[in-house]
Amino acid sequence: METLLYIGGLLFMLVGLAVSIALHEIGHLVPAKLFGVRVGQYMIGFGPRVWSRRFGETEYGFKALPLGGYISMSGMYPPSTAGKPARGLFRTLVQDARSANDETIVDGDESGVFYRLPVWKRIIVMLGGPFMNLALAVVIFSVLLSGIGLEQGTTRIATVSECVLPAGSTQTMCTPDDPAAPAAEAGFMPGDTLISVDGEPMHDFAEATAIVQASPGVPLEVVVERAGEQQTLTLTPIAAERPMSDDAGRPLLDENGDRVTKTVGYAGLGAQIGFVPQPLTAGPELAAQNVSAVASLVINLPARLWDVGVSLFTGSERDPNGPLSVVGVGRIAGEVAATDAPVTNRLVFLLSLMGSLNIALFVFNLIPLLPLDGGHVVVALWDGLRRAWAKLARRPPPAPVDATRLVPLTVIVAVLLIGMGALLLVADLFNPVKLFG
Structure with a gap:
């Protein structure tokens, strides 16, 4: 019975994570479509395609690894111009990114491309995902505090x-x-x-x-x-x-x-x-406290990761308030589900964990670095500032910002994120956080 409860806790978190990712991508999808952007794909997960179906111009589906998701918008960046062939690793990556971006612009039709949107619309599209996670966290915390109590x-x-x-x-x-x-x-x-x-x-x-x-x-x-x-x-x-x-x-x-x-x-x-039961304001207040706590953790992330690495190699006890991988979160969920505690108490803890996970998705995606949503917001703001300055100086509008030039930085950030995920995964497997001694 204990094993079944443990598996139930794991499944609860996996389903909750998938729902959180799906809502995050819907937060991007809905405003993009409202603003007339062509969206080629809406996918939950990475890797091989498990199932998909096309409705209108968009293919909706699931992939094998439910650890993320994405939507494919037409013309995230301006189309590339003819030039010298790319040489060197980073130049090749830039060219590949430009070629992939050009393929999303159907027959040269730029009427439904993302980069042509006004700055404020681009920001709404990119912030829609994180704010869906924030909204879900507020709903979860409100149910916990005002519904259950x-x-x-x-x-x-x-x-x-x-x-x-x-x-x-x-x-x-x-x-x-x-x-x-x-x-x-x-x-x-x-x-x-x-x-x-x-x-x-x-x-x-x-x-x-x-x-x-x-x-x-x-x-x-x-x-x-x-x-x-x-x-x-x-x-x-x-x-x-x-x-x-x-x-x-x-x-x-x-x-x-x-x-x-x-x-x-x-x-x-x-x-x-x-x-x-607590007042209806208690849920949003708890969400705000979690945002502050996660933001503090992100700011101090290098030091926290160093502590995780030290604890991994020395076998010392890990900080229960430190960063976790999906495996670590699932492990805690399984342990809580299998504890000898009232069902309501276990459900409250699991829902609280899910709310905290969505707060983490909200804060983490606001980091102003590509490929995260906050990085795309920075690109849009920079484009807007350049256009505003040109208008103020009575100069012709500048060309749209070509964010594909930032691919090298994006690759470095992606490698760091993968490294962080690998460290946390290994730590959660071999020296997990212990909540119950």
Whole structure:
């Protein structure tokens, strides 16, 4: 059974990746067609063709390796002009790119070519793919947080302490000398549902905790629902010293190295843990946080890859927040699917992983280097700046930017990307990220 669940997790991520790639390419395809560009192919995957069918001018299909996709637009670059035969490796690559580009311009008809579009339309076409991934991530995170909810303390009471135990004590049972807990004195019972505290409606246990901690010695009217009826209880939190922690959960220490404490109100209530739906703004906010985190990872990618290489050769533990290959993501998905955890928790983790994957596709494709989408945006912007300058200087419009001249740089970037993928693949096979020890 565990093996089947592991395979199920792998398949979930493979299907999710294929859907993410398909939507990315649709993000390019739809605006291209709306702007009148001829699109010869819409393909998911690379390598040998598995299936395809032509509808109108476009061939739609799947290829054997579902690790990417592409659309073939007519005239991505201006047609080449006659000149001397190419010599040398890079010149040959440039000429080959020009020849392949020329073949997309049907019978010299340039009415439906990409490079003739206004700059803003070219940018929309190229950004359409990454923004489809961003939109999908926002939808996934919104379903997670606003549909399923965030796992936290609910308004339903799970436990009521009978007494107040000293802070830091290992004592687990109450003694006759221990003072009664305020919640027990007030008449709270497990199964009660908090309706309001001090007149404030309660949506989760954290809200109640904040009011209680801010009110030591202050009587609070608490409305609970018990057996279908509402009751009003009077809760007077006692003052208690509690150790403080920072945002990362680490203990706060003073200048002498002693634990910093704070006097807060204490009641003795424990919440039932469950999934609490969050506001509709929570999904976009989580997506924005992920964008920031992935952008930071991309900026520091050389150092992160160096760490991956070191861990691969030394066998040291890898950073779980570092870069992963598709194999690494699939491996984690399989392990999560096979864990002994509630189905909802596993589904939440897998969907969260899929959302993060789409954020990574969004950020990575915005890198301003060819052959990535961000590189094509830079080419379009440069073309627009040249035309704007010529117009300002009252000069004739310049020839369109011939991006095939950047093929050598594109090849170098592609080789680096392949090298990065190979390193991560080997690392994920022989020294994978361990989430469960």
